[in-house]
Amino acid sequence: MVFDFDGVIVDGMGEYWWSSRQACMTLVDTASGSESLPVEVPEAFRLLRPCIHYGWEMVLLAAELLRPDSPLRLQGPRAYAADYSLRSQQALEAWGWQPAQLQESLEQARRKAVAVDRSAWLARHRPFPGVVERLAGLAAEGVDWVVLTTKGAAFTAELLSSLQLSPSELYGHESGSKPEVLLRLASQRLLRGFVEDRRATLETVLATPGLASLPCYLASWGYLKPEDRQSLPRGIHLLEPEALASPLASWP
């Protein structure tokens, strides 16, 4: 069984904003401007989290909250979400940034936070109710489980160990895209399913030759857009917490 991490195992909204804000402030010269980013998680950031694929996009969102003529500020988060890919591309161009440098600045902010005060960093994350117990219980069912995330593997490992969870394997963004990793895993063993909270990722997985029959589960408790639950294609099942808690044999 394969599990995504953010939005499936752990709610890290507080940390996503904290690290993105730190990273953004190292990239943008806020000293020269009169504005700065709020300490509390902005509503626009929260609303756009379901659109996020890679961590660097969160740093870009933080920056767009600062840029006076950004469409995020002028038109609001819902309009931004409706045209998310194009808006992200335009924002990268407006700032003259590359995704790799944003990802590095995010991970640098995280490395620093872990080094300075590991327990404060950990405390910005909360496991979703019942998930830790359920994962721990998979071993009793004789099922091994794997974590597959677009987060950095080192940070994910820190969090998993703080929750006393030990998956049989862990793959971060360094290991390649999720469909690539799933294909490698599927060539080695029978995969029981993939639990993820980003619908677009599940759709990409199902459209990947060799993965079309992988049971895909959309975690209902994760970072979903309001419309994500509706008209799910065949092959993607909405997984509610009650179903998660039940034995694997009775999953949809």
Ligand SMILES: [Mg+2]
């Ligand atoms: Mg996720």
